[in-house]
Amino acid sequence: MxxxxxxxxxxxxxxxxxxxxxEKAEQNGKTVLYVNIGQPDIATPPEAMxxxxxxxxxVLAYSPSTGYYSLRNKISNYFDKYRIDINAEEIAVTTGGSEAVxxxxxxxCDPGDNILVAEPFYANYKSIAQMLxxxxxxxxTRIEDGFHFTSKSQIEEKIDERTRAILICNPSNPTGTVYSHNEIEWIVELAKEKDLFIISDEVYREFRYTERDFVSPLHYREVEDRVIVTDSISKRFSSCGARIxxxxxxxxxxxxxITKFAMARLSPPSLEQFLAETEFGLSDEYFKDIVNEYRLRKNAFIEELSGTDGVVFPDPEGAFYIIVKFTGVESEDFAKFLLQDFSINDVTVMVAPAKGFYNSKGLGEDEVRVAFVLTSSKMKLAAKILREGYFAYRKMM
Amino acid sequence: MxxxxxxxxxxxxxxxxxxxxxEKAEQNGKTVLYVNIGQPDIATPPEAMxxxxxxxxxVLAYSPSTGYYSLRNKISNYFDKYRIDINAEEIAVTTGGSEAVxxxxxxxCDPGDNILVAEPFYANYKSIAQMLxxxxxxxxTRIEDGFHFTSKSQIEEKIDERTRAILICNPSNPTGTVYSHNEIEWIVELAKEKDLFIISDEVYREFRYTERDFVSPLHYREVEDRVIVTDSISKRFSSCGARIxxxxxxxxxxxxxITKFAMARLSPPSLEQFLAETEFGLSDEYFKDIVNEYRLRKNAFIEELSGTDGVVFPDPEGAFYIIVKFTGVESEDFAKFLLQDFSINDVTVMVAPAKGFYNSKGLGEDEVRVAFVLTSSKMKLAAKILREGYFAYRKMM
Incomplete structure (x- = not known):
């Protein structure tokens, strides 16, 4: 079979x-800086824990299939500050942002339909689509453009008769791009013109390092019945393991x-919905501190790496990732080299080869993704190891 | 769109x-006995809580995608008493039994493929299949046969070129049937002869009221690479809300x-895996007490209802459900009647109309499913309300 x-x-x-x-590097006595994965080291809010x-x-019982009303109500209040008017009936709690997608x-979408996604994109979108x-x-999108869209036609030309939706991740994992007012407007117009849904993954909504206001497709009333926003507490409140x-x-x-799909899996975890409810009640001060911490980490990393010959990257506008191009490397080989053959004072770094975030073959071969999930001093050290490792790797080429 | x-x-x-x-019945001051849903009132083991x-x-961090090794190891030990030899690498922890399915x-299965399932069956199988x-x-299968298979050919004649698997629920929700040695052997033989997988949902494994040994397709070495067993702590340890x-x-x-699908949703809930680990460490005494409690509930219910003219049911061999036929009723209408128009001392009962558990149109129209999720005295009262309600309903017909 x-x-x-x-x-x-x-x-x-x-x-x-x-x-x-x-694992092998650790067995050989090395310390590995794990910047490959978006698992923050930031404490889960102690009030929530x-x-x-x-x-x-x-009894640890089932919750309602689309989540406790009290949590959905708290989420609805949280959107006030974004001038987005949502009520509890328009919200379904899911098991992680993955299940929301x-x-x-x-x-x-039915089998055989397609969705448009800007590449590089969060790799799990593809796995989920394949499952369905x-x-x-x-x-x-290109690193030289900061991974922004450059025209409406760039998006439009990809639409065909089986296209059902445009999926964006804003702020973007893996690129750190925050879409401009113009870009969101292109997508909104296309959704109307071509009769499409817009799926907007906004799990990194708070994580922005620009002065620009955050624009969601939900801000456009004329397409509000076409928009599905997916979201999660995982990164926002450093609660990845909660699966809410x-x-x-x-x-x-x-x-x-979605309620019918939700009934088929009974309920999201009950206990962590209470955790999430506490988290959505935290003051805005909480986000200020967290976002500031990520800004320091990002800056520490890019200051250390900038000016390096052959190394190209945009300054991320949001989320907590950066795509870095190391001209000339094959990035999976480079990532293995760092783990197997390179270290500074027995410390090395694990990065995610970026080609796994591209759908088109041959793209992203010399790019890696780094997550700002460690302290500023460790991010600075990670940048140094990457730079020196790159020099060492180039000598072998 | x-x-x-x-x-x-x-x-x-x-x-x-x-x-x-x-809800309306409660607003009108009635007490509703909820025997429609498999949410036990049994306490989650206090040691685990x-x-x-x-x-x-x-930090409430992601776990490994297929679960913590320590939990998978505990699960592997638990199977020793069933003489099933499983190692931790052959186990993937999922978000509830639903995700395992x-x-x-x-x-x-690919889109367009099919699976065979004995009807009546757990309705969520259909929703999950439709999603995919x-x-x-x-x-x-028929109530008169205790919902058992009656021959190998009964199964065989349903297999076509797009059939990829036979899915059984054993002990069965919603029928309470525990498959015999013979029935499992028919399925095992067909899997070999027709090159099929066997998906065996065994979440009620402990809940058996017969003296027969429990037989799993996994007991047949010759098909061990064709078998997928799905399971859950929800019912076994009254931990439905944990989603493990x-x-x-x-x-x-x-x-x-499955590991690739698991990676796409990152991880099952972290915290509840520790809960589950404690639960799998409980002694067999725990199960004895629980199963005995369910046996008492079942007996209280069927003793009260037996001998009623027009009421047909098998004595459930396992799980904690029973399908009851009320000859002549339309069961959804009957269920609504009980909630809207009937009560004894302001107490009424909510049951699940059974036609939702059948795939074939027209079947199960006069059957309901009852779950033994309340104390024996409440189950006895539920049976009394059903009997008297049935008499009242028949008078109106």
């Missing part, structure tokens, strides 16, 4: 596949469809 | 759709495929 084609075609995570090399200890129910794609029999058509995400839609057909 | 066909075709949960009527309070990590179906573009072909399930396969291609 054979496994399914969809299983065969699903790729391994480009973020996780080099772990065996990192404390709530777990106060949980006093006898899974349900959104399943609600708007959906194709991804990629709009290639959510999605928003003002389209009642979409919410009804 | 239109939502997807798969979303339109997905049914609402037959277990949950009558809640608005129950206590573990949540002792959790002292600062989702991943299993995605791993073995997979068809369900049902093997109809798992699956087992000795086929490395299947485990590799």
């Amino acid at each position: 054979e496994i399914s084609e969809r299983a065969k075609n699903t790729q391994s995570s480009p973020i996780r596949k080099l772990y065996p090399y990192a 404390g709530m777990l200890k106060n949980f006093d129910k006898e 899974l349900f959104s794609l399943a609600a708007v 029999g959906i194709d991804i058509k990629s709009i290639t 995400g959510f999605l928003i839609s003002k389209n009642s057909d979409v919410i009804e469809a | 239109e939502i997807s066909e798969r979303a339109k075709n997905t049914q609402s949960s037959p277990i949950r759709k009558l809640y608005p009527y129950a 206590g573990m949540l309070k002792n959790f002292d990590k600062e 989702l991943f299993s179906l995605a791993a073995v 573009g997979i068809d369900i072909k049902s093997i109809t 399930g798992f699956l087992i396969s000795k086929n490395s291609d299947v485990i590799e495929a």
Whole structure:
């Protein structure tokens, strides 16, 4: 018996596949700086963690399929400051942001349909699409443009008769790009003109280092029934292991469809919904401190690396990632080299080869993704190891 | 813009759709006995709940995609008493048993493929299959046969060129059937003869009221690479809200495929894996007490209801459900009648109409499913309300 084609075609995570090399480096006595994965070292808010200890129910029971009303209500209040008017009935709590993407794609696409996604993109979009029999058509963006869209036609020319939605990640993992007012408007116009949904993954909404206001497709009333926003507490509140995400839609057909999918898996984790409820009650001061911390980390990393011959990167506008081009390397080989053959005072670094974030073959071969998930001094050291490692690697070429 | 066909075709949960009527009954001052849903009132093991309070990590981080090794190791030990030899690498922890079913179906079926399932079956199988573009072909079993298979050919004649797997739920939700040695052997033989996978959902493994040994397809070495067992802590340890399930396969291609799907959703909930680890360490005494409690509930219910003219049911051999036929009723109408128009001392009952558990139109119209999730005295009262309600309903017919 054979496994399914969809299983065969699903790729391994480009973020996780080099772990065996990192393990070996550690066995050889090296310290590895893990900047390959978006697992922040920031503490989960202690007030929220404390709530777990106060949980006093006898039975850990199912929650409603789309989450506790009290949590959905807190989420609805949180959007006030973004001037986005959402009520609890337009929100479905999901098991992580991943399930929000899974349900959104399943609600708007049938097998054989396609969605447009700017590449490089979060690799799991592809795995989720493959699981559902959906194709991804990629709009290639370039490092020289800060991974921004350069024209409306660049997006439009990829639309065909099976295209059902445009999926954006804003601020973007893996590029750190925050889309401009113009870019969002292009997408909004195309959704209207070509009768498409817009799926807007906004898990990094707070993580922005520009002065520009945040623009969501949900700000455009004329397409509000076409927009599905996916979101998560994982990064925002450093609660990755909680597996609490959510999605928003003002389209009642979409919410009804997603409720049916949600019923099929019964409920998201109950206990962590109380954690999330506490987190959405935190003051804005919480975000200020966190975003400032990530800004310092980002700056420490790029200051150390800037001016290096052959090394190209944009200054990330948001999220906590950067794509760095090391001209001439084959990035998976370079990543392995760093883990196997290079260190400074027995410290080395693990990065994610960026080609796994591209859909088009041959792109991103000399790029890596770095996550600002360690302290500023460690990020500075990671940059130094990357620079010196690059010099050493080039000598061998 | 239109939502997807798969979303339109997905049914609402037959277990949950009558809640608005129950809410109204409560608003009218009635007490509702909820025997429609498998949410036990049994306490989650206090030792395991206590573990949540002792959790002292600062960051609630992702776990490995297929779960913590320590939990998988505990699960592997638990299977010793069933004489099933499984190692931690053959286990993947999932977000509830539902995700174990989702991943299993995605791993073995492409869109347009089909699986065989005995009807009546757990309704969420259909929703999950629909999400993945997979068809369900049902093997109809009858209440008069205790919902057992009656011959190998009954199963065989449903197999066609797109059939990829036979899915069984053993002990069965919603019927309470525990398959015999013979029935499992028919399935094992057909898997070999027709080159099929066997997906065996065994979340109720401990819940058996017969003296027969439990037989899993995994006991048959000759098909061990064809078997995927899905499982969950939800019912076994009354931990429905924890969302911890798992699956087992000795086929490395299947485990590799499922690991890729698991990576796409990052990880199951972290905290509850520690809860599950404590639970799998409980002694067999724990199960004895629980199973005995369910046996008492079942007996209280069927003793009260037996001998009622027009009421037909088998004595459930396992799980904690029973399908009851009320000859002549339309069961959804009957369920609404109980909530709206009938009560004894202001107490009424909510049941799940059974037609939602059938794939074939027209079947199960006069059957309901009852879950033994309340104390014996409440189950006895539920049976009394059903009997008297049935008499009252018949008078109106």
